[in-house]
Amino acid sequence: MRTRQQRTLARSVQCSGVGIFTNSDVKIRFFPAPENHGIQFVRTDLSGSKPIPALIENAVFRQRRTAIEFEDASVEMIEHVMAALAGLQIDNCRIEINAPEAPCFDGSALELSEEFLEAGIVEQPFPRKVISIQQPVTVDNEAGSFIQARPLNRSVMAIGYYLDYGAKSPVEPQCLTLEINPEVWMNQLAFSRTFVLEEEVAAMRELGYGQRLSAADLLVLGPDGPVDNELRTLDECVRHKMLDCLGDFALLGCDLHGYFSANQSGHALNRELIRQIRLTHQSTESETAWKVA
Ligand SMILES: [Zn+2]
Numbered sequence: 001m002r003t004r005q006q007r008t009l010a011r012s013v014q015c016s017g018v019g020i021f022t023n024s025d026v027k028i029r030f031f032p033a034p035e036n037h038g039i040q041f042v043r044t045d046l047s048g049s050k051p052i053p054a055l056i057e058n059a060v061f062r063q064r065r066t067a068i069e070f071e072d073a074s075v076e077m078i079e080h081v082m083a084a085l086a087g088l089q090i091d092n093c094r095i096e097i098n099a100p101e102a103p104c105f106d107g108s109a110l111e112l113s114e115e116f117l118e119a120g121i122v123e124q125p126f127p128r129k130v131i132s133i134q135q136p137v138t139v140d141n142e143a144g145s146f147i148q149a150r151p152l153n154r155s156v157m158a159i160g161y162y163l164d165y166g167a168k169s170p171v172e173p174q175c176l177t178l179e180i181n182p183e184v185w186m187n188q189l190a191f192s193r194t195f196v197l198e199e200e201v202a203a204m205r206e207l208g209y210g211q212r213l214s215a216a217d218l219l220v221l222g223p224d225g226p227v228d229n230e231l232r233t234l235d236e237c238v239r240h241k242m243l244d245c246l247g248d249f250a251l252l253g254c255d256l257h258g259y260f261s262a263n264q265s266g267h268a269l270n271r272e273l274i275r276q277i278r279l280t281h282q283s284t285e286s287e288t289a290w291k292v293a
Pocket of ligand 1: 240
């Protein structure tokens, strides 16, 4: 099996933005971390708060987003941050955040990804653990959405996503299959923004969400297409769903090799798939990937 070395940032990175659910100003800082540290979030606004490892064991149920919780601390909306780290194969990072949720940015992971690339990414002397899918794992829901992991005869992750919300939806049916690596991440997925239907916006505002954001800040889709905005690609929606998959898969805490086919899958199904894979598969690491520090 082909494995790679673990990687971390060459220097720290700081970003700021607004939280979509709490409307708060958020400062988020990313620090290099040692081998086998993984991705951990620390809530700096809660005194004495312990780091929260970004692992499926700490994921908690939320609608339309991914959140982690450990003891009294939680962080919401971590999926785009996780996707940017996973897309660029940054395995070890300590993340300090001064709010209960990650900033929304422009709904994509592009700004973060560009910041990470500018800071630089360095290899570490330990190999990255890998789970290679050995037998099919499928999860589905009553609405007919599903996501399936299947073995692949190469040491890569490939994601195929099919999205069709029906004839009445402003989102056109779209599908895409990509083999994931840092170059594909930067060129094909990082720019894709989260989207919301115009008819859902009023309900979200009633819940108090997104009060400091306008349609120009993320992708609101009405009957005639994007409101006060333009699509970055015709299939931006399916690309964002794949970005979300990548962020949720990263909760496994290791590389994942196999073919993942998704049909309308969202965060809940993605997380359930990762839980199932955690139960049914062991991670392995190749001895040939060891280097002496
Ligand atoms: Zn998303």
